[in-house]
Amino acid sequence: MRHAAIFSGFVLVASACGGGDLIPGQTLPAVPASQVTVTASTAPPDSAVTETTLIANASGTGAGAPWSGTQLRLDQVPQILTNQWQESEVKNFCSALYPAEPVGDDATIRSANFSGGWAVAWDLPNGKGRSASGEYCEDCGRGAFGIAGTFGPAAGDENRVWSKQLTWPDGSKAGYGYEGFVSEGSEGQPHLMYLLVKGEGCLYNIWSFVGEEHLLGLVNDLRLVEALRGEPTLWRNEVPTPPVQALGEPAWVSQEPLTASDISELYLLEWEGEAGAPDSCPLLAFANLGDVQIDGVVRRADSSGEMLLAWDRPFGPGHNGFSQPCQDCGRGVVGLGTFQFSQIFDREITHEWSDGSKAAAFEGFYGTELHLQPAGFDCTYWLWSHLGRDHVDYLLTQLRRVEGFPPLLE
Numbered sequence: 001m002r003h004a005a006i007f008s009g010f011v012l013v014a015s016a017c018g019g020g021d022l023i024p025g026q027t028l029p030a031v032p033a034s035q036v037t038v039t040a041s042t043a044p045p046d047s048a049v050t051e052t053t054l055i056a057n058a059s060g061t062g063a064g065a066p067w068s069g070t071q072l073r074l075d076q077v078p079q080i081l082t083n084q085w086q087e088s089e090v091k092n093f094c095s096a097l098y099p100a101e102p103v104g105d106d107a108t109i110r111s112a113n114f115s116g117g118w119a120v121a122w123d124l125p126n127g128k129g130r131s132a133s134g135e136y137c138e139d140c141g142r143g144a145f146g147i148a149g150t151f152g153p154a155a156g157d158e159n160r161v162w163s164k165q166l167t168w169p170d171g172s173k174a175g176y177g178y179e180g181f182v183s184e185g186s187e188g189q190p191h192l193m194y195l196l197v198k199g200e201g202c203l204y205n206i207w208s209f210v211g212e213e214h215l216l217g218l219v220n221d222l223r224l225v226e227a228l229r230g231e232p233t234l235w236r237n238e239v240p241t242p243p244v245q246a247l248g249e250p251a252w253v254s255q256e257p258l259t260a261s262d263i264s265e266l267y268l269l270e271w272e273g274e275a276g277a278p279d280s281c282p283l284l285a286f287a288n289l290g291d292v293q294i295d296g297v298v299r300r301a302d303s304s305g306e307m308l309l310a311w312d313r314p315f316g317p318g319h320n321g322f323s324q325p326c327q328d329c330g331r332g333v334v335g336l337g338t339f340q341f342s343q344i345f346d347r348e349i350t351h352e353w354s355d356g357s358k359a360a361a362f363e364g365f366y367g368t369e370l371h372l373q374p375a376g377f378d379c380t381y382w383l384w385s386h387l388g389r390d391h392v393d394y395l396l397t398q399l400r401r402v403e404g405f406p407p408l409l410e
Contacts, residue, residue: 065168066219067197071226072098081120084111085149085228088118089327093201094149096228099221112143115320116151116327117202128188128209136188145190145208145218152325154203155364156235158194171198176215179207191215201233236363241348242389250353250399252374257401258285264298270307271405274338281307281338281379283405287398290391292334301335308337308382317386323365325386333387334395335366339380347371351396361392368392 074082077098085096094117104122112119123129124141131137159165162175176193178185185191191212195204206222208215248254260268263285271283289296289311296311312318313330320326347360356375361368367386374381385391 065170065172065197066100066222067097067172067224068170069100069223071224072100074225074227077225077228078109078120080109080111081118081225082228084118084120088149088151089116090118090149090151090202091228091230093153093230093233094118094204095197095200095230096149096225097147097197097204097222098225099218100223101221107144112146112148114148114150114205115324117149119146119148119205121146128190130190130209138188143207143209145210145214146206147218147222148205149202150205150324151327152203153201153233153363154196154235156196156237158203159196162194168198172196174219176212193219195219196235199232200230201235239363241362242350244349245351245393247351247353249355250357250374251397252282252284252399252401253353253355255287255400257403258287259403260405263402264309266298266300266309267402268405270300270309270337274307281377281381282374283402284336284374284381284399285402286336286395287400289334289398290394291387296334301332301337306338308335310335317367319366319386325365325367332366333385334391335382335384337382339371339382359396361389370396372396 077096081096081098085091088094096118098120104124106125107122109120109122112121121143122145124144126139127141127144129137129140129142129144131140131142159173159175161181162177164176166174166176172195174193174195176191179189179192182189188209190207190209191214193204193206193215195206197204206215206219208218267283267285271281274281292311292313296313298309298311301308301310310332311334313333315328316330316333318326318329318331318333320329320331347362349358350361351359351370351372353375357373359370359372361370363369364384366384368389368391369382369384370392372381372383373379383392383395385395
């Protein structure tokens with residue numbers, strides 16, 4: 001459907017090591033002081049910015065991950081980081097990370113806006129950056145590099161959207177590249193990294209307009225802060241998959257079909273516009289949405305040729321226009337769509353019906369997501385709810401065929 005676009009809203013960071021190109025999937029070891037030096041900058045608390053040459057991973061962590069080393073004390077990090085972390089909605093499962101040493105000259109630290117999460121950025125007097133309006137700039141130096149703990153629990157495989165992959169011995173992992181998934185930063189894009197730290201339940205974003213080497217050096221010097229710690233948390237894809245639910249006849253078979261007059265015309269517009277849908281896929285619609293039926297407003301979503309509808313509410317969990325989870329925006333709280341091909345990807349089957357229909361539910365970017373293959377049709381439906389797995393199970397009982405779209409295949 002549009003899963004490539006799902007990831008495009010996340011902030012991306014890229015990094016590089018001074019010793020050459022990294023092979024996708026390779027383990028990033030601690031770097032001996034003799035191998036890598038990088039220059040970066042930060043403002044120590046209550047003091048002027050100092051110029052420092054940072055030796056990557058010089059704190060004696062051996063072959064472990066950088067954050068496995070000695071934690072920073074609260075008086076070793078700026079107050080602005082403490083404030084950002086304490087005011088965030090992720091502090092219970094997203095510990096603060098901060099460079100162990102000052103990381104450059106002439107840089108000024110400030111807070112950065114990561115809705116629901118926490119973030120700090122460093123401005124430089126000049127060089128590439130991003131303006132306050134969000135545009136790339138060649139010589140403003142604004143937001144030259146930064147660190148963020150993003151809102152929402154991490155799925156655990158966000159790093160896989162990048163071609164360059166890093167792993168550490170403790171199970172932490174990362175992926176990185178140019179922001180926007182372009183092959184080169186010809187328009188001024190920074191390097192962006194998605195970092196998953198073992199035991200931390202959030203996705204960290206690290207970025208640098210200074211370059212890949214600078215990014216890798218910055219990541220290699222990140223440490224936990226002893227007073228700014230969340231509780232140890234599993235990533236969502238580490239949570240054990242529930243036993244397969246063996247169900248009877250599916251509702252779209254056992255219940256009377258809906259008619260075109262029973263549903264929003266947006267269903268018909270989306271389904272008829274999908275490539276191949278009238279021949280390969282039945283039109284399924286919700287008879288009832290539960291609580292969302294009361295105040296939900298349906299809309300057509302950007303589907304790139306497939307069917308996709310989403311329901312917005314005035315409040316409650318959802319995701320913003322960049323596909324990032326939001327605590328109380330109510331946007332896209334429920335969704336229903338189709339894929340142009342019949343596949344359940346690499347997910348474990350969680351639901352089976354007596355007619356041979358099957359589905360795979362999982363925790364993803366859109367809350368609880370589910371891929372559904374109705375028996376007898378060459379298509380896959382995509383359903384999600386930010387209201388949890390119980391709501392997804394309820395929605396499955398409310399799926400109905402729509403009469404005449406298309407006739408039953410023999």
